[in-house]
Amino acid sequence: MSITLSTGNTAHFGRRWVRIMPFRKLAAAALCALSVALPAVAARAVDPNSLDEVIKRVQEHQKKTTTLQADFKQEKTLALLAKPEVSTGRFTYQKPNNVLWMYDSPKRVTMLIANGVMTTYYPDLNKAEQIEVKRYQDRIFKYMGASGALDELATYFNFTFSNRSDQPTFVLDLDPKSKTIAKRVRHIRIWIDKKSYLTTKFEYTEGDGDMTRYEFTNVKINEPIAREKFVLALPPSVRVEQMKLQ
Secondary structure: OOEEEEOOOEEEEOOEEEEOOOHHHHHHHHHHHHHHHHHHHHHHOOOHHHHHHHHHHHHHHHHHOOEEEEEEEEEEEOOOOOOOEEEEEEEEEEOOOEEEEEEEEOOOEEEEEEOOEEEEEEOOOOEEEEEEOHHHHHHHHHHHOOOOOHHHHHHHEEEEEEOOOOOOEEEEEEEEOOHHHHOOEEEEEEEEEOOOOOEEEEEEEEOOOOEEEEEEEEEEEOOOOOHHHHOOOOOOOOEEEEEOOO
16 A cells, blocks of 8 residues: 555546645535534524524434434536536444445545544555544534534624424524635525524535535434444555644
């Protein structure tokens, strides 16, 4: 197994170069299915009579969630592409800090966050990339709790809460307060199921207009997950690149 250092963020499929999402975006994506704590921030800006009860139930369900498994569809709309890029796969989470994304289509990719390391494995390329994320891990995963990140989020985003009687979900829109933040993230939208109080869709628009949306289906809560699920045994021939955060 060869190991090299790199700071790049692209992978080569045949003659096609595929942009690899930067770590900060990957981490956010990995957590979006459980970003149910975010609505609590909105209590400061919307009618508490309609939102407080939602916050309470969201937090109650989140605290009881120890594992989560779901099918996902990722849709990326890029300015340079004529039509959206669509990927599908399986998402798995286990408290306190294990996350696994398995992309099945159109390209096989496995992304695992465990033991303070994020490993992205491209079996078709016989290649893997690893990033040390332990020093960022506490900050990342606190967004999955019911407190801790609320003041920080409220500092940078304005929140709008929607509860339409003819829709099965609550909708939370986050808009940046400053032009500096807007250069990176123009808008975030979160859909929360009214029955399960879990995030069913998560969408963010980057400063350049590129949009990524995740939709989760076949969600299973608190079902046992084998410890081996979060162990990625790479074949000896796989070339591993040690990446550095930029």
